[in-house]
Amino acid sequence: MTLAIETTALTRYYDDLCAVDHLSLSVNNEIFALLGPNGSGKTTTVLMLTTLLHPTTGTATVCGHNITTEAGQVRNCISYVPQDMAVDIRLTGRENVHLFAKLYGVKNPKDRTDEVLAVMELTDRADDLIKTYSGGMRRRLELAQALVHEPEVLFLDEPTLGLDVAARKKIWEHIRGLRQKGMTIFVTTHYMDEADQFCDRVGIISNGKIAALGSPEELKARLMKDVITVRIEGQYPDHPVDAVSYVGQSGDEVTFTAENGSEALPHLAKTLESRGVRVHAIDLHEPTLDDVFLQAVGPQEEPHGFSDAKFRIMLRRRK
Amino acid sequence: MSGIVTYIERDFLKWSRGRVAVISALIMPAAWLIFVGLALPVRFTGNYLDFITPGILVMTMLTAGLSGGTLLMFDKILGFLNKFLALPTPREDILIGKILFITGRGLIQTSIILVIAVLIGATLLSPLQYGLIYIVLFLFGVLIAAFSTTIALYLDDHDSYSAFNTMISMPLFFTSSALMPYDVMPPWLATIARLNPLSYAIDAVRDVGSGGLPLGSVSLLTIMALLVLVCSITVFRKVTI
Structure with a gap:
């Protein structure tokens, strides 16, 4: 076929x-x-x-x-x-x-x-x-x-x-x-x-x-069971924390995955506080494609900056 | 073949729904006919209206053809062209359909101008003569429509095209034999006028009106129209990969 x-x-x-x-x-x-x-x-x-x-x-x-x-x-x-x-x-x-x-x-x-x-x-x-x-x-x-x-x-x-x-x-x-x-x-x-x-x-x-x-x-299954999103102030220092693994940061949101989210949650919060990271909010949810995307390609901001000339070339060719 | 007909049908349907465009396209040539044809005190010909009518007919075709250049460009900018290009219909049908539509629309406008001319005093010709005039106008229309479509595809934006249109339409008209015969022109103007493709069409229509058969100009127009058509197809193929 x-x-x-x-x-x-x-x-x-x-x-x-x-x-x-x-x-x-x-x-x-x-x-x-x-x-x-x-x-x-x-x-x-x-x-x-x-x-x-x-x-x-x-x-x-x-x-x-x-x-x-x-x-x-x-x-x-x-x-x-x-x-x-x-x-x-x-x-x-x-x-x-x-x-x-x-x-x-x-x-x-x-x-x-x-x-x-x-x-x-x-x-x-x-x-x-x-x-x-x-x-x-x-x-x-x-x-x-x-x-x-x-x-x-x-x-x-x-x-x-x-x-x-x-x-x-x-x-x-x-x-x-x-x-x-x-x-x-x-x-x-x-x-x-x-x-x-x-x-x-x-x-x-x-x-x-x-x-x-x-x-x-x-x-989504390739990521682990649960996804934890933490809203923090500033940049995440990227020190490993037990029971969770770091996925990526997009804006002020840092994403982790964990086998058992509800158990990992208090531990993560405590560890972050002890390292001096200011935590505003923590959210636990099932993985979505957004999380997969973040893991696969990194944060969605344009990494190379905006090249006006290249943008024009693309626009012209697209017509 | 059926693709060409369908594309033409689409354009006519769109055109007929925009009343302003239909009427405004007729105002300029009608004004020339009435205000210049009837009012200008000229001494080099008997009935000046009979002299100027061929010029106005060809000018109507010229304006219709030049303004039609934007049609395919807008289809391209607005995304219609990509939709049409992805169809199993032969791609050249899009271009040929467009050129024939622009020419056909011009012929409808010239017919109305022709009626006005007769109503205000131009000499009535025989059906055969009118047939010949239409053949000349058709060939000239294809020439201009293919030319303007090619330029528009090449320039690729509307502002540059309308600047180009303004730049060439009036000079082309004034350096042709539309308003006066060659022997009353200053010699430098007569030289330019004899090279101007507009003059071929105008002289051919005038020739038909006075009972002649302008085989020379007709074959010249045919050759020129075919040449520009080939260029047009080449450019079209290039811009659509």
Whole structure:
């Protein structure tokens, strides 16, 4: 059986900026999330897999077709929803979807349009102009456009960016529904909680490299049982404390893991106090992907500072 | 092929929903026709309206073509282009559809200008002559639309493009044979006017109006349109990887 997506040392440079660095991944029939902060190479990866950008080196196949040499076949079996929310606001919902049905060369464009509009729960607003749609509805309309030709692999770049909680939940419910129908979904996001809740497998990407890969449960289990977050003043001195292990510091929050959190808690508090660390608050919780992320890539602040020139290069290339 | 038609359909639908754009595009050429065509006291020709109408028709195509250059650029900036490029439809359909839409939109505008010209006193021609005029205007439209789309894709931002547009549209018009025949121009202007591609189209339309068959200009326009089209496709392929 051919894998839905397979990348081999996929690499992309923008001038001397390395956006994606020898990325090797395989995605089977599942919801796969590429998880990472802004500028970590998520969108660049999606652009390469959707044949919109050539890799500098390395290669990838989508549905068994090579993304550079068989780009046409790749485009035949995928759909791509970019993060820009590009729908024609002067057209109605139905017209927007019908346009894509015809461009995909679907057999009965009219019926198929009605079908996907119904799936995305847009039937009663189908003949209104997009101008009057909310952000969540526009996103669902884009999903409808992507679904008219029943793709094997669906690429979604930040599908819930800028949406409210209810709209996000709805989008994810739809994505789960598509998965049940057998579609492979490749999604990028920087919302850890969404990836945790809705995805089968996640890859955490940082500076163009995969830092951790596995199902959310696996990744969380790799950390120990419980996570202790301590809010302190200043920098943590990083002396080992019995029964807990240090994960990392992000702002004034220091994260530890422990086999048995509730037993380790008083001990940790006492040790920190005795070392002269001012503790403001201590919180004990089950591990989340945020903790996994912290362990895998370190604090989320931009470590190299902000390079204006590099940022411009990236913006220019992305258009 | 069906991709081209669909892309054209999308643009026409969008255009028809913006009434201001449709009407405002007609104001300038109509004003030229009425205020210059009817009011200018010229002595070098009998019916000045008949003389200036071909110039105004070609100017309408020029303005329509140049302003159309931004369409593909905005599709690119707003993310539509990436969506279209990821479709199984041949990618060149996007470009060809755009060029044909810009040309078609220009032809609709020139038709309205043509009607106004006849209403205010231009000589009525035979259907065959009008057919020939449309062929000339179509070729000229493709030439300008392909040119402006290429420049816009190349410049890649709206401000530079509108500066470029302002910079070339008026000089192109004034250095053409739109307003006066070559023999009343100062010699330096006549030299420039004979090289100006606008003049080829204007002279061809004028030739048709006086009963001629401008095979030379038509074939020249065809060759130029094809050349620019090839350049356009090359640039398009380059910017879309």
